[in-house]
Amino acid sequence: MLSEKSYFGFENLEVYQLGSELVLSVYAAVEEFPSKEQYGLAAQICRAVNSVCLNIAEGKGRGSDKDFLRFLYMARGSLLETVSAAHLAARLGFLKPESARSLYEQASVLNGKINAFIRTLESASV
Numbered sequence: 001m002l003s004e005k006s007y008f009g010f011e012n013l014e015v016y017q018l019g020s021e022l023v024l025s026v027y028a029a030v031e032e033f034p035s036k037e038q039y040g041l042a043a044q045i046c047r048a049v050n051s052v053c054l055n056i057a058e059g060k061g062r063g064s065d066k067d068f069l070r071f072l073y074m075a076r077g078s079l080l081e082t083v084s085a086a087h088l089a090a091r092l093g094f095l096k097p098e099s100a101r102s103l104y105e106q107a108s109v110l111n112g113k114i115n116a117f118i119r120t121l122e123s124a125s126v
Contacts, residue, residue, distance in 0.1 A: 010060035015117055018110045019053040019075070025106055026082065033094045041094065045085035051078035052110070065121045072121070076114045083107045 026049040059071025090100040
């Protein structure tokens with residue numbers, strides 16, 4: 001997890017930190033992909049996983065819980081896109097089973113945390 005000073009606030013959010021860890025894991029896993037997939041599924045899964053963190057950061061900076069919620073929903077959608085791409089990569093034989101399982105486990109934890117965060121913000125805005 002991050003040990004550096006937080007300058008903007010989003011860096012301290014657990015969902016952001018978990019998302020950052022998932023980014024590192026996905027990039028490591030993509031190294032297993034065949035080179036012909038560099039601009040295909042490899043690029044798509046990297047864009048999707050990056051979008052998780054980027055949406056969390058952007059949403060935090062919007063200044064209202066309503067806007068933040070919208071970006072958390074987008075982050076969750078990008079997370080599920082990442083998982084879908086990992087499923088495809090595993091079925092195509094680009095990911096080893098243990099790499100795929102690790103990504104699924106990380107994504108599952110992050111999904112639960114994003115869902116809990118969404119519920120918390122929704123209940124606070126009622």
